[in-house]
Amino acid sequence: MNIGEAAKGSGVSAKMIRYYEETGLIPPAARSEAGYRIYSDQDVHMLRFIRRARDLGFSVEGIRELLGLWHDRDRQSADVKRLALAHVAELRQKIRKLEDMATTLETLAACCHGNDRPDCPILSELEDPTAPPTRTGPVHQLKGA
Amino acid sequence: MNIGEAAKGSGVSAKMIRYYEETGLIPPAARSEAGYRIYSDQDVHMLRFIRRARDLGFSVEGIRELLGLWHDRDRQSADVKRLALAHVAELRQKIRKLEDMATTLETLAACCHGNDRPDCPILSELEDPTAPPTRTGPVHQLKGA
C-alpha cells in the first residue's frame, strides 16, 4: 500500500513516516517503479507500535531502543522494564515541576482580588518574590532552578 | 552595565536577552558608542520579571501579555488573574496527560516480570493494545488522542 494508506492505518502521518525513515528510526520502505513508498501490513504494525510509544511519551530515541528490544528475540524483559520505569521517572519529574508551577500560581491567584483595581499579588510576586503576597502568611517561593 | 552583567544580575542569559529584544518582547537596549548594549537597573528588574514568569511556565507570548499589564497603570487585577488561571488550566491539562502516561506505564511495568526472559507485557501492549496484559484483568487503554 502507499504511504497515505499506511498513515491512515497506523495513525502516523505520512509526513512523520518519511521523517522516521529519514532519521533511521525505521528502515527505508520498498519502492514502486515510480518511486512510491510501499508498505506491508507488517510495516503498518510497526508504525502502530511507534505511535503507541509516542502516545506514552517516549522520545524517538526511546522508541529506537524499544524497537531494538522488540525485534530482539533474545531480549530480557528486565531491559524493557528498566526502560519503561526510567521513562516513568522522567514523566514524574516533569509532573512535579508543572505541579509546583500550578500550585504557586494558584496560591497567588487566590490572593488576587480579581477586580477592576490594578494592585495584584501575582504581578507583585513576579516583580519581587521577596515581598510576600499581601496578607495571608507564607512567602511563595519560586522554584529556584 | 553591559549585557553580561545584566545577564548575571537577572538570571537571563545574554543570548536570551538578545533574543527577547529581537522578538520585541523587550524594547531595544540603549547602545554605547561602540555598539554595546547598555542596561539600567530598571532593565534588569524587567528581565528578572521575565525570568520568574518563565519559571512559572509562561510562554513568551504569555509574558508579553503579563508585561503589558505590568506596565499598564490602569490595569485591572481581574485581567492578570484570568491570565494566571488560564495558564494554570493549561498546566493542569499537561499534568493530566503526563499522569495518564505514567500510570499506564507503571501498570504495565508492574505486570512485567523483569527477568531474563523475553516475554514482556509492555511490548505486548505496544504491539497490540487490544490484548490485555497477561492475567490481571482490565485492558489498559492508551489515550486515544
Add this chain to the structure above:
DNA sequence: CCTTGACCTTACCACGATAGGAAGGCCCAT
C-alpha cells in the same frame, strides 16, 4: 605603545517533533 584576555557584536546552525507549502511527477477514472 602593544599585547593579552575578557568581553561585546552579528550571523549563522543545531536540537526535537511536527506541520505546512511549492513544484513537479504519477495513477486512475471518466
Add this chain to the structure above:
DNA sequence: ATGGGCCTTCCTATCGTGGTAAGGTCAAGG
C-alpha cells in the same frame, strides 16, 4: 486525454535555548 488526488523531494516554520565563528572593544599590565 484530462482532471483530481495521490505521491515525490526540498524548503520553511515552530519554540526556547545553546553553540560557534569571525570580528570589534576595552582595560590592565609589561
